[in-house]
Amino acid sequence: MLRPTLSVAATGAALLLLSGCVANNPTADAEHTAITVDSSSDACAIDTETAPSGNVRFTVKNSGDQVTEFYLLAGDGLRIVGEVENIGPGISRDLVVQARPGDYYTVCKPGMIGAGIGKAAFTVTDSGHDFEADADLTAQVATANTNYAAYVKDQIAQLVAGTDAFAAAYVAGDDEEARALYAPTRVHWERVETVAESFGDLDPMLDLREADLEEGQEWTGWHAIEKDLWPADAEPGFAAYTPEQRQALAAKLVADTATLNEKVQVLEFTLDMQTNGAIGLMDEVASGKVTGEEEFWSHTDLWDFQANVDGATVLYGGVRDILLAKDADLAATLDTEFAALQTLLDAQRDGDGFRLYTELSPAEIRAFSDQVNALGEPLNQLTATLVLN
Template sequence: MSLTSVRVALAGVAVVCPLALAGCGGDSPPAAGGPIAVEASDEACKVARTAADAGTLTFEVTNKGSRVTEFYLYAEGDRIMGEVENIAPGLTRRLIVEVSEGGKYQTACKPGMQGNGIRGEFTVNGNSGRQVDTDAKLAEATRSYQRYVNSQADALLTKTTEFVDAVKAGKVDEAKALFPVSRTYWERIEPVAESFGDIDPKIDGREDVVEEGLEFTGFHRLEKDLWVDGLKADSPAMADRLLADVTDLVGKAKAVELTPLQLANGAKELLDEVATGKITGEEDRYSHTDLWDFKANVEGSQAAVAALRPVVQERDAALTSTLDEKFAAVNGLLERYRAGEGFKAYTELTEADIKVLAEAVDALGEPVSRVAEVVAQK
């Protein structure tokens, strides 16, 4: 099975949502206050309602196009309130998001998972109480996760500084060694980073972003310099830009106020990152350090779920046990590919290895996708 085939196979299975939980496949118009149906195609993004009252909103997104798509709800300044990725043709996924403040928002479908998306205006009316204001356990969950984000953000800044210093000093071997280490802290908290508009493509955009009219900067530009092209005259300047963008991110990440549903959605988004990038070898295509990122995404997902664990345990103890089992299975598989303090090059894995990893991520993604449902219960 080729890498592309693995990606398609995983996309075709992992995004299926349980009928009993998510009501997949329902095409009838939702009742007022119920799930908001979204019909995504290659050319359109039809949202059944373009206004809702503040509170917990549920979008039920069906992909009727020919390409894998994503769905987003944006606040002002392209701040991401919530997203669902990796929606294969013919399948449905839910986005459950808490929007406590009224105002103007935007919905967006992204056929092919590229570009700014097919956008539409969406209005939220009134204001509502936040989950963290009425549920002590959910409030503690967000505080606990924020402490985790802060610790990872600090480490990201420290290690990125070391990486940048090595690049600027022309120490290629040292920079190569620091590249996957510094990215570990980025990958653990990437959903938080993605919520701040264009910071993500600046720091983590692959060369493909050029097709979207963006400049190729950040970690992957320097990765190509180090492993393929050799350091260039502008590599030091690119390194400085990376450090400036990471510094900007760290400040914003420490100030952001997260909702419990953002934690739950972020846990699934990190597994989607594995399914759409790491499992194919596309992410770190020059260095082949994908397994470092793979492990970090899983660790970040597990940290978000761990913060919510007291709530999930109280409301669905069986789900907690399943999550523990599936996380352990993925982590156990990854340990097979250890090399010293890191991991083997992704190119050393066989197609059979990749298939087993893909199936384990699929098996983990299903219960993680149910955490938002549990957190949204009243």
């Protein structure tokens, strides 16, 4: 879900306002094209507006004083081809993509909501690049892509079924049943959340938080219903939704989820989409789950946390054999850090679910935050290691 990011190192910081594009010649070699992005308090200076097809590395340096992010969008200006988030002041992070020939856009999104600013055209010319992995790894890559596509379709199918049951309970006024179904159903969304984000406005229609609303924007989706189901933590004077409002919200949630299901049926994946997806899911943990801001009223953040980790683990597992052939040390580090994070999550289990996030101690929250950071650093090397090496 595209939302304001609060990194552990810069909690409370707003995102950079970025704009502008400076043309130049990128640095290129036989392995990839290197492009730099200088992100300051009032500009987004990209050193080229074009690149040859193949492996492209955007190195985004934050020279400002607030957290920022950078996106590469498809030619429709909506679908996310690649993104890099949680770039703190003075920090550089890489976005590595296997860029096919075509028209794209680069954009920065202050607040991680809306259309963003500084949207600029970016062209990938046809270099004749093969896009095939090394011959001995081609079959492994194809298998990993096929298996992940099947996983996504399965998770969304389960989301459809769960959403139908949840919406029926909500419309019928069976709030106890709807509350019981809320977190277990949302895990199917959270496991493949970065895939849903690639479909433009569909993601905010389903998962936008109230704090992220723009002026005049209609609020729909899971969190709009969440507030109505857990009104105790709502603002004073909050009025429960009318039956008509419930019906409208539930109908749209069901319809938008069905649309998502249709879209993923024809979705194909590449190696960089998988690895960047794993990185993106852990960014979701860092930006919302570990801060307790995702489930503002239900406090079921640990269900979401586990689901994001589930999805990242599946993505990593699909490419792990390929990584072993290229960087066994990085694979060992990732194995260790994923296991350590899972151990922390397992300690918070309560029956079939988890403790509420509000029940965690500051020390427990800090332990989660530290371990998310410990995993995030080596995970951010995954795409470059697999695609560029």
